Structure formats: C-alpha cells, structure tokens
Amino acid sequence: MDYNEEMIPSTVLHWNYRGFTEFPLYQLEGEESEVTDIYLKENLLTRLPSNIGVLEHLESLYVSGNDITELPREISKLRCLKCLDVSGNRLKRIPDEIGEVRNLKFLILDENELTELPLRIAELRRLRYLSVCDNKLQWLPQRPVYNYHHCEFRFWRNSSLKTLPYSLWYHMFRDQQTRCLNIGCLSAGNSQNANKTNCQCKLRIRQDSIQWEVLMECPPQYNIVLETKSHNPPSLYExxxxxxxxxxxxxxxxxxxxxxxxxxxxxxxxxxxxxxxxxxxxxxxxxxxxxxxxxxxxxxxxxxxxxxxxxxxxxxxxxxxxxxxxxxxxxxxxxxxxxxxxxxLSNGPVSRCENVHCKSPVFDHAFYEFCFGEIVLIDKIEEILLSATFCSKSCADFWKRSKNTIPWTLA
Incomplete structure (x- = not known):
C-alpha cells in the first residue's frame, strides 16, 4: 500500500493502526524538521531508527502497542521532545542517554520488560509524569525523578519489586494518598524462591509469632553490600x-x-x-x-x-x-x-547516604538497613518494606537509633 497519498499535510502525523513494520521516516521526504507530533500506536514496529534525531522539532511521539525491544541512544537528539509513550512494547532497558532529552515532561513505559530504570532519568528536571507499571522491576533508584513534589511517579504491579528506597518513600509517599487500590508489589507477606542473579538480601520478618523470609534484589552497581555489624571500609577507588x-x-x-x-x-x-x-x-x-x-x-x-x-x-x-x-x-x-x-560518574551514584547530616554519594560500596513504612491507598493503608543505604557503618548506626529495623543477612 502506498501511504504517501494518505499522509496528512500537517505537522501532526496520525499513523495509528497502519501495519507499519518500520518507522516511516522515509515518508517525510525532507520535511522532517516540520513534524511536531507523531502517532504510531498499534503498528508492527520492532525498533526506532538511529537517525531519529532529524525530527529536530518533534514534541510528542506515541508508539505504544508495537514490538519495540530497545530505544536508540540517538533519542537524546530529540531536544524538543516533551511526551514519549512507548508503553505496551518489549523494552528490556532504557538507554542512559534518556537523561539528555531535557524538555521531556511525560514518559510512559508501562507494560514492557524493564528490570531497572537508568540512573540518569533523574536528570529530567522538567518531568511531570513517569509511569513504569506492569514491568519486571527488581529495584528502584533512590531518586527516579528530579522533583519529588512536582512529578507523579507510578510503578504499580512490578511483582519482583520487594522494597522501596527510604528517601523515595519519605519524600513522595509518606502521609500522602496514592491514587491506587492495589500497588501490586512491595509485598512482604510471601517468600520468593527466585533464582539468584545479583547480590540478594534475605530479610527475616516476625509478626504475631509468625516468621518468614523475603529476598530482595540489590542494584547490580553494588559490588559490596554490608550489614551494619560489619566494619569493612570502602575502597580508595570508591x-x-x-x-x-x-x-x-x-x-x-x-x-x-x-x-x-x-x-x-x-x-x-x-x-x-x-x-x-x-x-x-x-x-x-x-x-x-x-x-x-x-x-x-x-x-x-x-x-x-x-x-x-x-x-x-x-x-x-x-x-x-x-x-x-x-x-x-x-x-x-x-x-x-x-x-x-x-x-x-556520568550515571551518578545509585544512592546518597540516608544520614541527613551526610548525604554522601554511594556508588558500589553500601551499608544496608531495612524497616517498615506505610503507603495510603484509596481504601486502605498498606505496610511496605523500605531499604535504606548508607556510606558507612557510623552513618547507618546513627540513622537506626530512631528506627525499628529488620534483621537481615546476605543470601
């Protein structure tokens, strides 16, 4: 089928449900710089072109419901992009260069196969909405959004996600109602016998004379994870x-x-x-x-x-x-x-020390503590696990004075 005749003579291109198997950049014939919005929902795309940067004035890109497995690093060249919807694809990772799309306000990553978010996503200072529901997230960065108070962050139904970083909970979810009936993750009620991949923490939880264990995945950037009873200092490199x-x-x-x-x-x-x-x-x-x-x-x-x-x-x-x-x-x-x-150094640290008097960056040598927190849902209050990261044993000991921490060991 010849789509040239059907192309709308406008800066907004409606290409939903067309059966495209590749991004139809060739249809623009030298008019790439005039395009501001592209709708390519429910097609058969498997990738975005590496020369997507020629769409220099593109503000919105909707490619949900395709079969895209990765985003090109060249997406960083879309300096005007404000909305990116890649939900309902097969993305396994987001490139670090997403942090260079600095006008981005809405980023929708729902229903993919992501196991983690890039640390540089926190560079998106204008971001107002980040949704990564229904993925395979195993951990969250301490600061997935730059502005805790002016950005809505959704991560529901990531069943492998067992804990929330303490700072993220404290600034975004503490004492605030979440517009959700069931977050579908952060459940401490069941033990999982998942295959060991990276470093794992085994939490021993006791409530009402019942004891069970929960396995929590650590960020792969952490080469060394320590309990606070350990005295191992960070390396000179760290x-x-x-x-x-x-x-x-x-x-x-x-x-x-x-x-x-x-x-x-x-x-x-x-x-x-x-x-x-x-x-x-x-x-x-x-x-x-x-x-x-x-x-x-x-x-x-x-x-x-x-x-x-x-x-x-x-x-x-x-x-x-x-x-x-x-x-x-x-x-x-x-x-x-x-x-x-x-x-x-470009990606930045996974966390900063939870001791408010320190806040040192933590790259690959972390001391961990865990405690419980609460998230207020529409019709109930859910108790969730919180993970706190520290740069040293002394900072961890100072923080845990006022917390009821959970015993844990390395799995």
Missing part, C-alpha cells in the same frame, strides 16, 4: 569517586543560573586552581596510558602529549541544554579520564 562526584555537584550548582547565577563565571576556580592541584595531578597520572588521544579530546595533541587543559580557558562554553548536570562537566572538562570511570 572514596575517590565519592569525592570527585561531590566536586562536580558543587560546580553544577554554581553553573545553573536559576540558583547560582552570581557564581557562574567563577566555577572554573572550583574545579581547577593554583591552590589545589588535585585535577592537575589526576590528568598527569593518566598521561602514561595515552588516554584521551582519540578524536574530540582537547587535553592531548595527536601525539598524546598533554597541553593546558581546556578547563582553564577563560571563555566558558555555554551548554544548550538549559541547565547543567555532572555528565556535562565530565564531557566538557575531563575527557582525560578512562571510559569506565566517566561512565560511573
């Missing part, structure tokens, strides 16, 4: 990442004009100055590995010889994304770092 990320977070706050406009011109002094040579030493130490000699690296010439880092330039490049995140700082100033370290 401590360095925490310190580096704190430094970048401070710089980001001063670069974002809506909160720290007065300091924007002086952010360079926080990252690189004559009185603190940590960054100079870091870059010098990586010289011997010929890191950063690839295309686009501005700290080394074509022979791998170092020269004055770009960060000391007086003219600061202004990003076109509206606000700054740590990934921007890394991309702009620290291309000398190895890729595995840049990846960890």
């Amino acid at each position: 401590m360095c990442k925490r310190q580096f990320y704190q430094m970048m977070t401070t710089a980001v706050k001063k670069l974002n004009p809506q909160t720290y406009s007065f300091y924007s011109e002086h952010v360079r002094e926080n990252l690189y100055n004559e009185h603190n040579n940590n960054i100079i030493d870091l870059q010098d130490n990586f010289q011997g590995f010929n890191i950063g000699t690839g295309e686009g690296n501005r700290n080394y010439d074509e022979n791998g010889n170092s020269f004055k880092p770009a960060i000391v330039n007086e003219s600061h490049k202004k990003f076109s994304n509206g606000y700054y995140v740590p990934a921007d700082i890394l991309k702009e100033y620290f291309s000398c770092l190895p890729s595995f370290l840049k990846n960890d």
Whole structure:
C-alpha cells in the first residue's frame, strides 16, 4: 500500500493502526524538521531508527502497542521532545542517554520488560509524569525523578519489586494518598524462591509469632553490600569517586543560573586552581596510558602529549541544554579520564547516604538497613518494606537509633 497519498499535510502525523513494520521516516521526504507530533500506536514496529534525531522539532511521539525491544541512544537528539509513550512494547532497558532529552515532561513505559530504570532519568528536571507499571522491576533508584513534589511517579504491579528506597518513600509517599487500590508489589507477606542473579538480601520478618523470609534484589552497581555489624571500609577507588562526584555537584550548582547565577563565571576556580592541584595531578597520572588521544579530546595533541587543559580557558562554553548536570562537566572538562570511570560518574551514584547530616554519594560500596513504612491507598493503608543505604557503618548506626529495623543477612 502506498501511504504517501494518505499522509496528512500537517505537522501532526496520525499513523495509528497502519501495519507499519518500520518507522516511516522515509515518508517525510525532507520535511522532517516540520513534524511536531507523531502517532504510531498499534503498528508492527520492532525498533526506532538511529537517525531519529532529524525530527529536530518533534514534541510528542506515541508508539505504544508495537514490538519495540530497545530505544536508540540517538533519542537524546530529540531536544524538543516533551511526551514519549512507548508503553505496551518489549523494552528490556532504557538507554542512559534518556537523561539528555531535557524538555521531556511525560514518559510512559508501562507494560514492557524493564528490570531497572537508568540512573540518569533523574536528570529530567522538567518531568511531570513517569509511569513504569506492569514491568519486571527488581529495584528502584533512590531518586527516579528530579522533583519529588512536582512529578507523579507510578510503578504499580512490578511483582519482583520487594522494597522501596527510604528517601523515595519519605519524600513522595509518606502521609500522602496514592491514587491506587492495589500497588501490586512491595509485598512482604510471601517468600520468593527466585533464582539468584545479583547480590540478594534475605530479610527475616516476625509478626504475631509468625516468621518468614523475603529476598530482595540489590542494584547490580553494588559490588559490596554490608550489614551494619560489619566494619569493612570502602575502597580508595570508591572514596575517590565519592569525592570527585561531590566536586562536580558543587560546580553544577554554581553553573545553573536559576540558583547560582552570581557564581557562574567563577566555577572554573572550583574545579581547577593554583591552590589545589588535585585535577592537575589526576590528568598527569593518566598521561602514561595515552588516554584521551582519540578524536574530540582537547587535553592531548595527536601525539598524546598533554597541553593546558581546556578547563582553564577563560571563555566558558555555554551548554544548550538549559541547565547543567555532572555528565556535562565530565564531557566538557575531563575527557582525560578512562571510559569506565566517566561512565560511573556520568550515571551518578545509585544512592546518597540516608544520614541527613551526610548525604554522601554511594556508588558500589553500601551499608544496608531495612524497616517498615506505610503507603495510603484509596481504601486502605498498606505496610511496605523500605531499604535504606548508607556510606558507612557510623552513618547507618546513627540513622537506626530512631528506627525499628529488620534483621537481615546476605543470601
């Protein structure tokens, strides 16, 4: 069938129920930049094109009810996108680059096969609605949305999800009615004999003389998970990442004009100055590995010889994304770092320490505690398990003084 004759001569393209087996980008014939809305519901799509970025003014994309298994990283080029509906597909993961779609307000991921959410989803500061119901989530990040109070977050009916991060519960669900009759997860009433994949915590729960066990999946980013009776300190590598990320977070706050406009011109002094040579030493130490000699690296010439880092330039490049995140700082100033370290720092920590007097980032070395909380549903109150993450034993001990924690061991 020739769909050229049926294409609506408008910036809004209604292509629902057409039997498309591939994204009909070829139908636009050079008019890609004029399209603002595309409806492709209930077709036979298995993927989105890698050149989807040519739809530079696209604001809404509805591709629910297809057979899409993954989203291309190039979705980050849709700078104007405000609504993305990919519900009812077969997505197994969301690319980290989703955090670069910074005008996104509505993200609908229901009825897929997701086991986790990307950490960079919290970079979407304009997000007002995030729904990931009816998936296979095993854990939730401590901060899946940037603004706890201005974004609705739904994660119902993920049966493998057993706990909710304490901070997420405290800021979004504590003492607030949830518009749901049954959340369909976070159930502590039954033990599951699931196959062991990553690190698991085995909680021993006792109520009314009845005792049972619950297995809880830990985020795969955690290489070390400890009970608070343990005294194992974090590795030097973990401590360095925490310190580096704190430094970048401070710089980001001063670069974002809506909160720290007065300091924007002086952010360079926080990252690189004559009185603190940590960054100079870091870059010098990586010289011997010929890191950063690839295309686009501005700290080394074509022979791998170092020269004055770009960060000391007086003219600061202004990003076109509206606000700054740590990934921007890394991309702009620290291309000398190895890729595995840049990846960890760009994605950010899984959690921050639950001790309100600390809040240090926690990457792969975590101390855990568990307790109960309540979620208020329309017709009842449900008791749920909460997981609390800490950077050290001392922070965990301080927090648990006022909590009735649950005994647990590693499975």
